[in-house]
Amino acid sequence: MADHPKHIAVSGNIGAGKTTLTAMLAKHYGWQAEFEAVENNPYLADFYGDMKKWSFHLQVYFLNSRFEQINKVREGEKTVIQDRTIYEDAYIFAKSLHHQGYFSDRDYQNYLTLFDSMIKFVQAPDLLIYLKSDIDKLVKNIEKRGREYESAIRIDYLQGLNAHYNDWIDNYNEGKLLIIDVNHIDFVQNQDHFADIVSKIDVELHGLFS
């Protein structure tokens, strides 16, 4: 067994706080952070404007960018902390968009075929951290950061995603999982809350890499 973890991943719904926590943990542990491609994403703003039209394009874009990140993890020496996983693209977003009628049957089948081919080359993270959040808190965070295109996000879209997150996490058995309920904590303003998360991660990693 390796003497250090190679891949930590932070997962959770839109606005759960993944990007912030990923940056804070990277700094704390000296890990390399891999973030989602948001600023340079060629489809995201269009997608929120017309989800039916742009779902397939956006999903293929995210799938490929996530796969590239995983390859970097595999090839590199450093421990990488990844902001969102490839599983969420397929098992949460694509699935939920299909359920909600934004992703046609043939596009979804086509996407799944591509995902199935790729996932054979993917290893689960050493530790998956899931930020569990209620819709109210997600909405507050999304409003606080004030991204123009995200103002189009609807409550039922977030609810659909949260339902798929619950299913996925309940059945996740690819590797170690740490669930953090972020509803009543503020790990940015409150150092004790951040310290508590760190000690939970230490416990998880200690058993694996000592």
Ligand SMILES: Nc1ncnc2c1ncn2[C@@H]1O[C@H](COP(=O)(O)OP(=O)(O)OP(=O)(O)O)[C@@H](O)[C@H]1O
């Ligand atoms: N596969 C996907 N399909 C549709 N939208 C996606 C997908 N992956 C990411 N997104 C969206 O891209 C944007 C990414 O933003 P960002 O990296 O800030 O993360 P986030 O999901 O908002 O979470 P957090 O606030 O927890 O960091 C969000 O609007 C997000 O939901």
